[in-house]
Amino acid sequence: MANARTTRRFGAPAPDEWVESTRRTVERRLAVSPPWLASLREGGRDRFELLGFPTRRDEEWRYSSVKSIVEGPCREPIEAADAGVDISGYRVPALDGVRLVFVDGLYREDLSDREALAPGITVETMTEAIARGEAALERSLAQAPEGEHPFHSLNTACFADGARIHAAAGARQERPIHILCLGGVGGTGASHVRHQIEVETGASISVVEEYRSEGTTFTNAVTQVHVATGGSLVRVKIAQEDLSAHHISFLAVRQEAESHFHDTFFAVGGGTTRNEIEALLDGEEVECTINGLYHLDGDRQVDNHTLLRHAHPNCRSWEMYRGVLDGRSRGVFTGKIHVYEDAQKTDAKQNSNSLLLSAEAEADTRPRLEIHADDVRCTHGATVGELDESSLFYLRSRGIPPVEARHMLVHAFAGEVLDSIEDDLLREELAGRLAASLSRARAEA
């Protein structure tokens, strides 16, 4: 995250209703924010008003329709602090442990569980961290990404809460820490959440960030990750929102020397989803894996934007995004790799593959390599294909019915991304959710 702020405006000015509702929300937040946070929020609000909303004429948003967010009913944050909600359906063995639950952006102690924490691991809410007045928090919350857009600004201005996970030097947590964000429980509207994950030297944790919703909602999530020297973080983000929901997320990562970060973006469901990731490999011998797997049908879309900044020598990054596209859906992958002049011996591998299950589905891949060092290995590959007819016939010739044969081939396609998740329970859980999503789509087709 750089702080060099541009004043480039987007295609459409923020509509009056948005300006007014954001001002109202910020007023409410100011009442409970310490002065430093209040000024950050006011800054966010002003930036939002200045930047306006992107349109399809804005290069980075050409494939993301935010029109339905801008013109839709999800402007106001939902503030139903004690909405009745049953989370038993979201509790699965793979994610049975430390759990932080946010309902419509607000923390719910009654639904959360922070018992099983390993020594050195702190899991708190953003509200708690703010109340403690930690100095580092002010700095980190003030950071804005290189390509700041109005949704970041809105997030800073309006976020109510979020998770703050800290792993002290050498600490280890075996099972994943589960951040569960439920939207649309208290009605139709927006939730802005802000999470931070801090992994100190040599510590190792895994975090699952999960988004579920009911009905038309707008989730605007910003997650900031810092992995210090020799630290390791495995993160899985599950976007499994209502089929009419809007989801915009931004993940900012900074990795120091010899650290490991392994990210999997997993999306089934959701109406429009934008998944944006910026990682700065800020030290030598860093390993960074950014994977994604999504299944879309109907007229849903997922727009992925990744930016890997190789700033130092001898770092390795792997990127593998796979989309399974049915109906009239659209999957987009824009992957930038920026290799700085100093970053010799960079090894960066990028792959984007799409499987089209219908003639009307569409996939777009835009790899962008910007390389300023001469001794590097950077590769990118992209494929768009349909299910292989001879494989399908082969499976059927052994008695496997067509629906099941297709499922098997889709799973084979998705397999490489799922297989890179080491946790057996979690991998099986996601495979099951993919299967359920495929079955649902087929049943509705």
Place this chain on the structure above:
Amino acid sequence: MLEVKGLMAEVEGNAILRGLDLTVNAGEVHAIMGPNGSGKSTLAHVLAGREDYEVTGGSVRFEGRDLLELEADERACEGLFLAFQYPVAVPGISNAYFLRTALNAVRKYRGEAEVDAVDFLALVRERMKLVGMDEKFLHRAVNDGFSGGEKKRNEILQMAVLDPKLCILDETDSGLDIDALRTVADGVNQLRSSERGIVVVTHYQRLLDYIVPDHVHVLSEGRIVRSGGKELAQQLEQEGYAWLETSASGAGGGA
């Protein structure tokens, strides 16, 4: 068991099968020989239900049912098995998972209970011995990176696991080394039974030394032009197919 009458099929507008007759009874082994491009694999694929071949005439009955009415997977479940001349690699699906899914699909169709992982493993291990396959192939992706001969053995393994009524082996011998040929042939011979029909498509007498056929047919330009006993294969081995040109309208098919 299998009764093919006047079968005509084309692919992309080209007539390949032009009135083919063939009858296979339970307990019999038939060999089909014939020049390259004569339509042997086409016949095998049409019987297995491949959709890119269009059947334009004739009929096929299998165990009293109209085979052409059935989907490829239904035909397999009814007990028809094709060992492919060119087995397909399916990256990302392990052999074990594939075989178990297939076995359970067939069992489900027949109203039998599914086999669990433990019983399946016991069964597949035993059948792997039959075809001389190492267990490590269970965990590899289906035919992915398999050598030519390994793919062929894998076909026979699938056949041995699925226990079909009618087996069609399309050039299973090509690509096998001498020892492998023997093992595979032994495997096939063990599957010979009075309830099963077997059709082997081959170019070479050698396989037929091991799997001795009851009937041998010559397929040429989409028709069975000659049928006989096992001595016909020996004759072909010596004389080749040059005689076809002079007797193109020679003896019709049927066993």
